[in-house]
Amino acid sequence: MTGRERTALGPPPASVAGFPAYSVGEGTDLFRAHGRGLGPWWFGNDGTGRFDLRTPRGTCYVALDPLSALRERLGPVLGGSQAVPESLLEESVVSRLRLSAARDVANTQDRGAAVFGVTRELESTVPYAVPQAWARAFDEAGFGGVRYGPRFTPGDSSALALFDAEGAADWPVDPDPVPAQQVPGAPAALPNPRRSDLTVVRPPRTRAVREGS
Structure with a gap:
């Protein structure tokens, strides 16, 4: 393995004071894809x-456009495909949300983030131990979250990981979230299989063999 094949991203420095910030205003539209029967916050x-x-803190993931929000929810299933199971789309909606108060988040998409040791690997590396260490450093420094490039959406899209108390927040919600299939650019749906399309394979018959037979 060459040096370029190794992950360059390391843990956060002792201090992230002066890290580039991005202001999320009260009028900023945020989008979150979530289960149809669940709240977004x-x-x-x-x-x-x-x-x-870590407890008692928590993170809520949103995006700055609806398709990025949806792709982040579907990403593990979507992968490099252009379609996902119809049932997954049917049970997903996208809410348009806004914060009740403005906050500054750490802007890892700013070129100045490189001075602190940030690379694009922060947006894509797995497992998550190192990114989570960065999140704790940002939270302890007073940032209200992280702005980053969503893993499953190429281009200039942006996502936000917002920090607050763990669990559900009693914040204003979208009274009319959009069904996932109606989001412009949403992945195609793979039809749910019909019973008539399924082939039932019965296990082979087994016969007890008596000792000495």
């Missing part, structure tokens, strides 16, 4: 998110 910390914090 969920700040999780189970470690399955790139910038998850």
Whole structure:
């Protein structure tokens, strides 16, 4: 393995004071894809998110456009495909949200972030131990979250990992979230299989063999 094949991103420095900031105003439209029966403002910390914090803090993932939000939700299933199971789209919606108060987030998409050791690997590296360490450093420094490039959406898209108390937040929600299939550019749906399309394979018959037979 050559030096270029190794991950260059390391843990955060002792101080992230002066790290580039991005202001998220009260009028900024934010988009979150979530389950049809679930609220959008969920700040999780189970470690399955790139910038998850530790209890009692949590992280809520949103994007600055609806398609990026949807692709981030579908990403693990979507991968390099152009379609996802129809059932997954049917149970997903995208909410348009706004913060009740402006906040500054750490802007990892700013060129100045490189001075602190940030590389584009922060947006894509797995597992998440190193990105989560960066999230804790930003949270401890007083940032309200992280602005970063969403892993499953190429181009100039941006996503935000917002920090707050763990669990559900009682913040204003979208009264009419958009069904995933109606989001412009949404992946195609793979039809759910019909019972008539399925082939039932019965297990082979087994016969007990008596000792000595």
